[in-house]
Amino acid sequence: MKKFWKWKNRTVLNQETQEPIQERTLFLNGTIAEESWFDDDVTPQVFKEELCSGSGDITVWINSPGGDCVAAAQIYNMLMDYPGNVTVKIDGIAASAASVIAMAGTRVLVSPVSMMMIHNPATVAFGDTAEMEKAISMLSEVKESIINAYEIKTGLSRAKLSHLMDAETWMDAHSAVELCFADDILKRASEDTEEDENLAVTGAPMMFSHAAVTNSLMDKLAAKCRIQKQPEETGRSVDSLMERLNLIKQHL
Template sequence: MKKFWKWRNQAQTETAPAERTLYLNGTIAEESWFDDDVTPQLFKEELMAGDGNITVWINSPGGDCVAAAQIYNMLMDYPHDVTVKIDGIAASAASVIAMAGTRVLMSPVSMLMIHNPMTVAMGDTGEMQKAIEMLSSVKDSIINAYEIKTGLSRAKLSHLMDAETWMDAGKAVELGFADEVMKRPAEIEDTEPPAVTMLYSKAAVVNSLMDKIAEKCKTNRPAPKAEPKGRSVGDLYERLNLLKH
């Protein structure tokens, strides 16, 4: 079995306390997790095998939402502080895991992405409706994690997920998905987000592009000629002749 997580444990020394570090890299549950009792149990055993605070480094495009939900629950249930550090990307299911951090820090060049859950379904209309209802329930459960961390309204979070929203570190701090942008140890502590932040919405970009295409495709028809008003010169001459006689 290929694990998507890796532990690095550093024993306590005279100058430094014991340190536990968990790395989550690549696709979450790339080979095994769903409908599998072995993998979740193994992760939990390794998590609980040590004591003290832990640091979780995340660089993942996401993956299985069931695995993400279980890891989130395990980290939330861990009896010590969990510091999450996003050094590359925490997208989709990985963003859910990040919400379990007591504190969430992001590299200044990292990204966080949230979107609606997806699945593959086949069958008749009844089966399709079941899939839709299942996805709706999964979305509600994901919003729970985002809401606890950010304090944003469920409606706001739902709109951000609908739009497939990408956030840089500054925007993630601004919206409450992260607590701080990582800095060099020697830098002066400053938890204020940068003045310029970036939020990218796939839906907004697509809509803007479609509007521009529609504008380009409009037919440049010439303006209609104005109809002459009043009487023609011929009519005036006829009127004068009648007046003469």
């Protein structure tokens, strides 16, 4: 069975009681592929069984460009329903459907070199006008369901989130935290609090909008290709031309 997730279990010591506890880590890597969920009908159930096979808090590492939104919705719901704390750590990219899964984290941490991307859902449709209208309606409903997950995590307005999705927004770690898609930026592990503070990442937020860049490029091209209006020629006045014509007539 093809899987895009991998579990890793290890025994660690509880820092307070010094008792051994089982630490469970889930790695979501690669494309959240449609065939993983629909070629085998038991796959969602298998994922849930693996998720609930242990207890306690879990850590979910995400490095995924996204994929099938239905599969992402199932993972999101399972993580939201999990009784323990779910710490999400984005070490590469959490784009598209993978960003929805990230929203299920009790706490979301992003690597200083990671990226997050949100955009409108897409599909392939074939048929007449009625079929196209059905596809448009379906995509609108899917978008609303995705906004639900973003709204719960970020607290941003639905209109703001809709605009960010329309623009295909790419966020670096600082922008993800600033917009509340993430809670904090990952820092180097250290036992010294002072050292941890010194290792805090600084820098200005960076957010890339595909729509904004396209519009800017089109404006520049339009400015380059615009035909400049030629200045009007300052010709002779009518009186001057008539005077010249009369002078010619005298010599005919």
